[in-house]
Amino acid sequence: MQHIIDRFISYVTVDTESDPNSETTPSSKKQLVLARNLVKELKAIGMEDVTMDRKGYIMATLPSNVEHEVPVIGFISHYDTTPDFTGANVKPQIIENYDGKDIVLNAEQNIVLSPSYFKDLLQYKGQTLITTDGTTLLGADDKAGITEIVTAMEYLIQHPEILHGKIRVGFTPDEEIGRGAHHFDVEKFGADWAYTMDGSQIGELEYENFNAAGAKVTFKGKSVHPGYAKGKMINSMLLASKFISKLPKKEVPEMTKGYEGFFHVTGITGSIEESTVSLIIRDHDKKLFKKRKEFLHELTAKFNKKFKKQFGDDIAIIEIKDQYYNMKEKVEPVFHIVKIAEKAMKKLDIKPIIKPIRGGTDGCQLSYKGLPCPNIFAGGHNFHGKYEYVPVESMQKAVEVIVKIAELTADKK
Incomplete structure (x- = not known):
């Protein structure tokens, strides 16, 4: 020994x-x-x-x-x-x-x-x-x-x-x-x-083991003097926060076990003009894994649709990369x-x-x-x-x- x-x-x-x-x-x-x-x-x-x-x-x-x-x-x-x-x-x-x-x-x-x-x-x-x-x-x-x-x-x-x-x-x-x-x-x-x-x-x-992917969602914003910001400013940090709040609340690492998959926010960086949310996606089931990735794409699309008139271009850009299977x-x-x-x-x-x-x-x-x-x-x-x-x-x-x-x-x- x-x-x-x-x-x-x-x-x-x-x-x-x-x-x-x-x-x-x-x-x-x-x-x-x-x-x-x-x-x-x-x-x-x-x-x-x-x-x-x-x-x-x-x-x-x-x-x-x-x-x-x-x-x-x-x-x-x-x-x-x-x-x-x-x-x-x-x-x-x-x-x-x-x-x-x-x-x-x-x-x-x-x-x-x-x-x-x-x-x-x-x-x-x-x-x-x-x-x-x-x-x-x-x-x-x-x-x-x-x-x-x-x-x-x-x-x-x-x-x-x-x-x-x-x-x-x-x-x-x-x-x-x-x-x-x-x-x-x-x-x-x-x-x-x-x-x-x-x-x-x-x-x-x-x-x-899990099927695994990493995702990065970048949110764009518009910085305007806060005293004159009504109807003009778009704070990308608040968008990032709202995005996170839309993730399934019980599908996180601290509330799952066994074969249950999850979304896990691993990092947030930001300013008014631009913020990034990093997260990982995990699921043992291949079909559920695919659905999780689709959910993030759909959630991002909703943000873009909501702010299209005010912002013009896509306000949220998502990138998902598979890591292992x-x-x-x-x-x-x-x-x-x-x-x-x-x-x-x-x-x-x-x-x-x-x-x-x-x-x-x-x-x-x-x-x-x-x-x-x-x-x-x-x-x-x-x-x-x-x-x-x-x-x-x-x-x-x-x-x-x-x-x-x-x-x-x-x-x-």
Whole structure:
């Protein structure tokens, strides 16, 4: 267990925050610090064909140790962390034999990780938790996944009696800003299917995710001296506010769960002359996803119709871009790959939690690029913030799941 802790901490203490405003890949140079370390480590544990391309995509091979033909499988994680919260100067805290009570992350700032608010904590009573110090995120998303993959490969190398086929591993940059799979060379990776180790609590197994789009609505206005503005001024900020008020009030992230989709306003900037509303659109159902996009177009058209006489041109301009789609469509035809992961968990006395992802992973984009790629738990909780934590036992179980999947895939029975 200490080996996993040490490996994980060596990863999370390297700042790899991605940058959505950058046009480069990786989006931040500091991601390459960890990437280069990973390349060295993969070689050191005995992996073969270890490569990193100029965009920071890492791939490596564990050769087959069986004579019969076995499908090539892959395991993938991302090494960047979200720009939503700082990942600089991460100072992990290790809580041994967790007693089920409040954990003071930072006494000076009175930051407490409490089971009264984060009820999932109670299922890890008696286990070893790794938390933040309350000032940064932890980075278990997805450095826990990297830890598990590297540790599993190391274990298989050290235990050649465990039979397995050829295994490919891949580590990507920029997943947190939606670009993790953009430059992933599926043909070079050469796997029949893969699994992302990028889920949350122990047991999670996911092959469905949101269909996703981003929208930007720009509102034009007319600035006139406020003392003489009657019937002349058009305040674009008020238009933007009214637009938001027309969105379905119960179809927002904080009021939806499971398969329920939503509209989520992510930003507003503005002045009298021009304001912009940024939002994301999410739905598991393809038809409902399409209807959500149509609704925004229709809502924008109503604003233009209402102000056409006063403003002349379109007063609202909408731009919608699809981001990714539900991988279910690509995974269902090869559903045995989900069944293998489910069987692996059951053999290890882990209860599979098969549910839709309320988000996206590299796997959804990779599935559409020809690499079916369900998602498996990495163990962390409360991603993207100061309350993030990961039970060490969950990481250990994830390592065992990877090993068992490799073993089951090579089983001739």
